[in-house]
């Protein structure tokens with residue numbers, strides 16, 4: 001009974017930014033659990049490479065080109081997915097950018113607006129477009145990728161725009177959970193620590209940053225993409241049927257200190 005709840009057979013899922021890194025690991029986790037999964041990313045070549053890597057593992061996933069900041073395109077993709085598959089059961093809002101290491105007093109309008117646009121606005125456009133179909137169906141599960149940066153201020157890198165965007169994602173998650181809880185749609189978030197992806201690759205060459213990040217983590221290491229994907233999988237599944245509005249930390253203990 002318990003393992004059954006983690007199965008996603010017959011479910012349709014879409015992962016934004018699903019072409020690589022945390023997104024691609026999430027696509028694999030959901031596909032392995034039985035879902036029909038759609039990679040939605042802005043670069044078709046990278047998305048198709050992600051699709052091919054999963055095909056080699058035996059998973060047949062779809063690809064759509066979608067920039068989450070383009071709300072008209074997001075609406076179109078939601079319409080297309082439901083027209084093709086008849087429904088949308090799971091939405092993972094993973095697309096995000098950081099553009100870290102910029103002191104607040106030097107941040108340009110373009111920099112601030114770009115990070116907020118992808119991380120917060122994009123998450124909302126997707127929740128609204130796909131959430132409408134879930135509400136009509138009376139069921140659905142949305143998992144937003146927040147960050148421990150929505151709880152704490154990272155050091156030493158300055159990234160006020162990113163931290164604010166992720167705190168916004170967390171409270172958007174709770175707000176939608178409250179509005180949609182009685183209508184069958186659950187909305188949760190995962191708040192990861194530093195994960196080994198291209199977004200964080202620069203740190204390996206910077207001993208000061210590495211010490212601050214890894215030394216500031218009780219588990220003494222960064223995370224791997226599959227360690228976030230498995231939390232997303234759990235939240236997306238019926239195993240988390242009582243959970244909505246939860247921001248689940250997967251941070252190696254970073255926020256304990």
Ligand code: NDP
Nearest residue numbers: 017021022042067068094095096147192193194195197199
């Ligand atoms: P990556 O940069 O490795 O992958 C993100 C994917 O999202 C890329 O394929 C990227 O495409 C795509 N993307 C970016 N902008 C858009 C957009 N406007 N529309 C559609 N797709 C887009 O990131 P990570 O896997 O490291 O991060 C994934 C999520 O996890 C993000 O929300 C991030 O903030 C969050 N996170 C990451 C942590 C980490 O340490 N890595 C820690 C905590 C949270 P492209 O390459 O073209 O930009």
